[in-house]
Amino acid sequence: MTTTAPAAAKVPAALRRQRRRRNLRTLAFLSPWLIGFSVFFAYPLGATVYYSFTRYDLINPPVWVGMRNWNYVLNDYPPLWQALRNTLWLVVVMVTLRVIFGLGLGMLAIRLKRGGGLFRTLSYLPYLAPPVAATIGFAFLLNPGTGPVNHLLGNVGMPQPGWFNDPDWSKPALTLLALWGIGDLLVIFTASLLDVPREQYEAAELDGVGPWQRFRYVTWPAITPVVLFAVVTGVIQTMQYYTQAMVAGKVASGIIGNSGQSFEPGYPQGTTLTLPQLVYEEGFSTFNTGAACVISLLLFVIAMAFTFLLLRRRSGLLDDD
């Protein structure tokens, strides 16, 4: 560093070499994901587009059929619309109820002085139950004949619905299951409610405002971003809704699990059908691969639309700090 002049002359070449080394280093660090992204995301996505224009039964080589699969799925395939209607129902009812319930529980949790920790742990527990186990458990609890829930409802003279076996009650039963596993929302809502500045509550107290106004003008503005996050991720999760609907349908319909006996998802009467289940059904049961790829792409477009909504509203996601 004592000889300044020669060093300054060398800078461009050295700088270039340094920059190249730095780029190579970045590339090396990113390489697992670069490979993963191309092989397990970009390539299969492109292949899905290709297969959506072919007839392919997984045995004989694919045959190009143009728009036929698209025409079939969009015009002659009623299950698609039923699945979309079910998804809309789940988005409107299940996601909304989950957000309201989670918020209510969070507000309850922060008001408990003693036993607050225990309350949170116990409320969080069901979220951890593996979805298959939880669904089978609920199929038993809500089973119309001998299940404990209907037993108790009968004891107090309430109506005993058919839950997973009744087309009108299958989605409410799934909603009940989703409310049971509210733990994830409880945690993020509790954390954000605790972040609301206390001084604002004290100021509101001094102004003598009621509980509703306190919620409306102090709590709500502070937690809106988290509520929005919960809604958008809830919608994205609902697009992927699969395991619970599939397992509940199987168990309730009495199909013997995994025994090779065919099961058409959506029991009862297609009321629990969702897009991912249609992909599985068309791809791996009826081997109508082309149609499965069309449904996959529709699912992709809807999921990405909501992702962009999330990214735009929460641009903070991409910030550095």
Place this chain on the structure above:
Amino acid sequence: MAQTVTAEAAGIAPPLAPARTPPRPRRRKRVLTWIGVHTLAVTAVLFFILPFVFLFLTSVMSNKQALTSDLWPTSWEWGNYTKVMKTPGFGTWWRNTLMYAGLGTLFTVVSSLPVAYALAKFRFRFRGVALMLVISSMMLPPQVIIIPMYIFWAKQMHLSGTLWPLIIPMAFGDAFTIFLLRQFLLTIPSEYLDAARVDGCGELRILISIVVPMIRPAIAAVALFQFFYCWNDYFGPQVYASENPGAWTLSYGLESFKGAHQVNWNLMMAATLLVMAPVILVFFFAQKAFIEGVTLTGVKG
């Protein structure tokens, strides 16, 4: 001023006393609120816990009683649990699940760390684009690309009937893990890393010997998430392993208890609880890391 406060606190300032103790209606209101809040809390806890209690009570009933609508077991059949564990396949499913969850978690964390580090701490041209692609692939439903993936693993790699099509991709980074680790890494001041760089420390060494010890809680959180994801995965094993019961996992095999034992709800419930138990045990030991992780996904993200 300080004197007044202590006097008040000790309750020796008679003129102020009436203002300090709330008037009767207000105190009654507070008591009512207390009762209301605690009633709601107890009701909520019952809603969360009673299902577990009913599952457990049924799991120790006799075959015959499990088919009735009884709530309380007349004879406690603890043998149901040994019966379930001795069911052919159950041990294999345990082993498969542990292998899938164990290897999957290890691969995911090791391969995602350098990527997250680069996205958080390196400056390069397409960083914003890369980050957006990571977030997009995080939101991608796994079913969207399943057809070509199945064709690839089954037709080209001849690996259908195993869990490898699920484990191998985890060695190439997982979008959710990368994203979460990056969020954690942003909180580390770059001065620490610069100091190490001045000392001539390479980036890989910085990552391993400086960064990793600092973000241990974050690593614990993402490892837990990935472990739970593998443990709970139903769709993956259904697509790749359904043809071969020797490769099933607990989450996938659980359903077949209904088949193996017709509608033996008691054994079914015993098996269900046995699948839930490890996850809940892990949670109790790692509650803090887990809650921190969940909070980070939603609040600070």
